[in-house]
Amino acid sequence: MLKALIITRLKALYGSFFHSSRFKxxxxxxxxxxxxxxxxxxxxxxxxxxxxFFHAICQPMVSSGxxxxxxxxxxxxxxxxxxxxxxxxTKAQLFDAQDNELLMSMPIPPGYILLSRIAMLLVxxxxxxxxxxxxxxxxxxxxxxxxxxxxxxxxxxxxxLPLIPLTLSCIFGWLLAVISERVRxxxxxTTVMSLFFLAFYFYFIFQTNRYLQVLIENIHLxxxxxxxxxxxxxxxxxxxxxxxxxxxVLFLLSAIVPFAIVYAxxxxxxxxxxxxxKGLTRIKYKEQPLKVGSAKSALLKKELNRFYTxxxxxxxxxxxxxFTLAFAVALIIYRDLPNLIIKDYPQLSxxxxxxxxxxxxxxxxxxxxxxxxxxLEGKSIWIVQSFxxxxxxxxxxxxxxxxVICLPPVFLASLACIFTMKFSLVQIFLTLLLPALVxxxxxxxxxxxxxxFPKFDWLNETVAVKQSMSTGIAMxxxxxxxxxxxxxxxxxxxxxxxxxxxxxxxxxILSAVCLWMYRYLKTKGSAIFAYLG
Amino acid sequence: xxxxKIEHLTKKYGDKTAVDNLSLHIKKGMIYGFxxxxxxxxxxxxxxxxxxxxxxxxxxxxxxxxxKEDPLGCKRKLAYIPDNPYLYxxxxxxxxxxxxxxxxxxxxxxxxxxxxKYADLFELTDDLAQPxxxxxxxxxxKLAIISALIHDPKLVIMDEPFVGLDPKATHYLKNIMRxxxxxxxxxxxxxxxxxxxxxxxxxxAIIRKGKLVISGTMEEVKGNxxxxxxxxxxxxx
Ligand SMILES: Nc1ncnc2c1ncn2[C@@H]1O[C@H](COP(=O)(O)OP(=O)(O)OP(=O)(O)O)[C@@H](O)[C@H]1O
Ligand SMILES: [Mg+2]
Numbered sequence: 001m002l003k004a005l006i007i008t009r010l011k012a013l014y015g016s017f018f019h020s021s022r023f024k025x026x027x028x029x030x031x032x033x034x035x036x037x038x039x040x041x042x043x044x045x046x047x048x049x050x051x052x053f054f055h056a057i058c059q060p061m062v063s064s065g066x067x068x069x070x071x072x073x074x075x076x077x078x079x080x081x082x083x084x085x086x087x088x089x090t091k092a093q094l095f096d097a098q099d100n101e102l103l104m105s106m107p108i109p110p111g112y113i114l115l116s117r118i119a120m121l122l123v124x125x126x127x128x129x130x131x132x133x134x135x136x137x138x139x140x141x142x143x144x145x146x147x148x149x150x151x152x153x154x155x156x157x158x159x160x161l162p163l164i165p166l167t168l169s170c171i172f173g174w175l176l177a178v179i180s181e182r183v184r185x186x187x188x189x190t191t192v193m194s195l196f197f198l199a200f201y202f203y204f205i206f207q208t209n210r211y212l213q214v215l216i217e218n219i220h221l222x223x224x225x226x227x228x229x230x231x232x233x234x235x236x237x238x239x240x241x242x243x244x245x246x247x248x249v250l251f252l253l254s255a256i257v258p259f260a261i262v263y264a265x266x267x268x269x270x271x272x273x274x275x276x277x278k279g280l281t282r283i284k285y286k287e288q289p290l291k292v293g294s295a296k297s298a299l300l301k302k303e304l305n306r307f308y309t310x311x312x313x314x315x316x317x318x319x320x321x322x323f324t325l326a327f328a329v330a331l332i333i334y335r336d337l338p339n340l341i342i343k344d345y346p347q348l349s350x351x352x353x354x355x356x357x358x359x360x361x362x363x364x365x366x367x368x369x370x371x372x373x374x375x376l377e378g379k380s381i382w383i384v385q386s387f388x389x390x391x392x393x394x395x396x397x398x399x400x401x402x403x404v405i406c407l408p409p410v411f412l413a414s415l416a417c418i419f420t421m422k423f424s425l426v427q428i429f430l431t432l433l434l435p436a437l438v439x440x441x442x443x444x445x446x447x448x449x450x451x452x453f454p455k456f457d458w459l460n461e462t463v464a465v466k467q468s469m470s471t472g473i474a475m476x477x478x479x480x481x482x483x484x485x486x487x488x489x490x491x492x493x494x495x496x497x498x499x500x501x502x503x504x505x506x507x508x509i510l511s512a513v514c515l516w517m518y519r520y521l522k523t524k525g526s527a528i529f530a531y532l533g
Numbered sequence: 534x535x536x537x538k539i540e541h542l543t544k545k546y547g548d549k550t551a552v553d554n555l556s557l558h559i560k561k562g563m564i565y566g567f568x569x570x571x572x573x574x575x576x577x578x579x580x581x582x583x584x585x586x587x588x589x590x591x592x593x594x595x596x597x598x599x600x601k602e603d604p605l606g607c608k609r610k611l612a613y614i615p616d617n618p619y620l621y622x623x624x625x626x627x628x629x630x631x632x633x634x635x636x637x638x639x640x641x642x643x644x645x646x647x648x649x650k651y652a653d654l655f656e657l658t659d660d661l662a663q664p665x666x667x668x669x670x671x672x673x674x675k676l677a678i679i680s681a682l683i684h685d686p687k688l689v690i691m692d693e694p695f696v697g698l699d700p701k702a703t704h705y706l707k708n709i710m711r712x713x714x715x716x717x718x719x720x721x722x723x724x725x726x727x728x729x730x731x732x733x734x735x736x737x738a739i740i741r742k743g744k745l746v747i748s749g750t751m752e753e754v755k756g757n758x759x760x761x762x763x764x765x766x767x768x769x770x
Contacts, residue, residue, distance in 0.1 A: 286662075291631065292635065292640075302621065302624070531587045
């Protein structure tokens with residue numbers, strides 16, 4: 001029984017990445033290859049990123065006798081990444097999964113349900129961890145000799161390390177669940193809390209980057225700090241670097257014991273946690289005059305309502321908005337920075353302004369609001385389908401929602417550029433045009449891609465937003481749309497034309513593509529949508 | 534004059550024929566019951582009539598207009614209540630009703646009047662400010678019904694509308710169905726509750742494995758027996 005539960009979970013995890021309900025039966029070989037290439041690309045990117053990181057710190061650390069610190073930092077990075085990657089999913093999986101009640105009513109011990117879900121989260125953590133510990137291990141292996149005992153130690157600790165982030169995310173997810181159960185303005189509180197959490201995370205990342213040098217220079221000091229403060233991480237490093245059995249035992253204990261305690265407490269309270277619905281005081285409806293609007297504006301309002309009432313959607317799909325605003329503020333605060341850069345690298349002076357424009361484009365393209373918007377209709381898709389509205393109006397409302405949310409910050413950032421930097425007239429024109437155009441592109445592209453990779457069989461919205469083909473493709477494609485032309489210019493067209501002219505041509509091509517997508521949604525897209533689901 | 538005309542409707546899912554060459558005529562002023570075992574093809578037929586399922590063969594006319602040729606025109610005249618009331622959980626009841634009214638372009642005073650009338654009738658008025666996610670199944674069903682009535686449809690197509698409704702709401706819904714027909718509209722609905730069908734319907738059709746078994750006025754179909762006896766006999770063959 002437990003095996004069946006666990007297998008269902010893992011299948012769901014696998015399915016959420018690689019299946020869309022529409023293509024479930026007749027998946028073609030070429031498509032599978034595309035998915036494989038895409039997955040490989042992501043894996044390679046992360047892999048090499050961390051490979052570079054560990055390559056930079058390996059030799060300085062090990063050669064000054066701090067091999068253990070090298071592994072400690074690797075494990076710390078793994079813990080942080082796993083935690084960030086799984087905390088919201090943990091909350092969704094453990095505390096508000098819709099099939100909890102169904103499973104609970106069956107003759108299955110609650111501990112099994114919990115265990116099957118934790119097993120799935122554990123697998124997810126192993127996947128995250130692969131990206132960090134494997135490069136770290138390889139870098140070390142390439143530079144220094146490794147013994148068989150060391151490898152065994154490494155593997156054992158690899159297997160147990162995820163228990164630490166899992167313990168943390170269980171606790172944090174539980175806190176989130178308890179808080180959001182008791183508060184009326186749930187969506188606001190969760191959004192604020194998560195943003196706060198995220199800000200802290202980025203602060204942490206920026207700090208480590210800035211102090212990478214300091215880290216290497218002050219290994220002794222930091223080493224002693226880690227040794228005394230981050231107990232499990234310290235022993236993780238020590239046991240591998242010095243093949244120290246007692247450290248290994250201490251590490252294993254410090255990973256297993258807290259996890260066992262948290263698991264025991266959770267299993268004991270699982271029924272209570274997932275079945276108490278505190279409920280909120282009822283608001284009684286008082287009759288008010290109703291606002292009348294057109295069908296199109298009603299569709300847009302509906303989409304916006306869905307967006308604003310879901311903190312999960314806001315946080316996962318519109319971080320670019322926060323970054324774009326942060327970028328605008330940073331431009332105003334550090335307005336001298338570009339000049340300083342030009343002073344040191346005068347050859348960059350012609351490119352600094354176009355680079356700023358590209359930056360805004362890139363930030364805006366990280367919003368994927370429209371990409372899960374069709375999937376989010378879920379089982380209620382019959383509503384718009386049975387209504388006398390053209391499918392294209394529904395689809396365009398989704399694209400419009402994306403634009404309504406993303407365009408204002410983009411224009412703010414563009415204006416910040418124009419007012420703080422010295423822009424030529426052509427550049428001003430491009431600043432106002434190009435980022436807005438990219439935003440429109442992302443909005444339309446998200447809808448088009450979701451139309452072809454919809455996912456309606458989710459139990460939790462998180463799955464539609466975070467783990468679906470559609471959002472994955474949208475995220476990488478919209479980034480590629482900016483990075484590829486930039487690379488193309490650097491490699492091929494730099495001599496042939498000015499960057500402004502190149503950007504202008506790019507804008508024309510992009511407009512043509514947008515126009516094509518608009519026409520597509522109006523005609524073929526509308527027909528596809530009518531019978532979707 | 535026919536309000537809904539289904540001609541030789543055929544729908545396949547892969548190799549499986551869910552609805553096989555089905556023809557039904559629903560006249561204006563009629564409450565038309567649609568009966569069949571689980572998996573007989575009722576929901577499939579109903580979804581095809583509402584323009585949310587593509588069918589392989591045949592034609593469907595709403596008030597004389599083909600749903601294939603003018604889907605929007607047809608949808609404007611009909612209202613659909615599905616078997617499961619999956620609504621927009623993130624909206625409040627009143628926001629949902631106003632959304633539907635906006636879509637059907639219902640004038641302000643009329644929408645306010647109708648919402649008040651039906652929400653009071655179904656005792657849902659106090660809950661309209663609550664998000665739909667906090668509604669019970671029956672409350673969601675009531676809201677789906679109210680939203681279907683908001684644009685004063687000529688044809689109401691319902692898939693097992695009485696499931697989950699309390700006796701009082703069931704009673705009011707029957708009255709409303711009769712009233713729509715008295716005003717020249719028509720009702721086409723599926724049900725498993727044969728007693729209700731027997732009392733309520735003017736005409737009835739029974740299907741089995743996607744094929745029409747019998748159709749006609751209630752008297753023609755059941756004669757002197759009860760509808761239940763007729764149904765069981767037909768199923769037994
Ligand atoms: N999406 C689908 N894919 C494949 N087969 C389907 C699908 N939907 C329905 N079917 C099949 O079509 C047939 C008719 O189903 P339908 O839902 O119309 O039955 P029904 O009469 O509404 O049954 P019930 O009384 O249980 O609601 C069934 O055999 C069912 O298995
Ligand atoms: Mg059915």
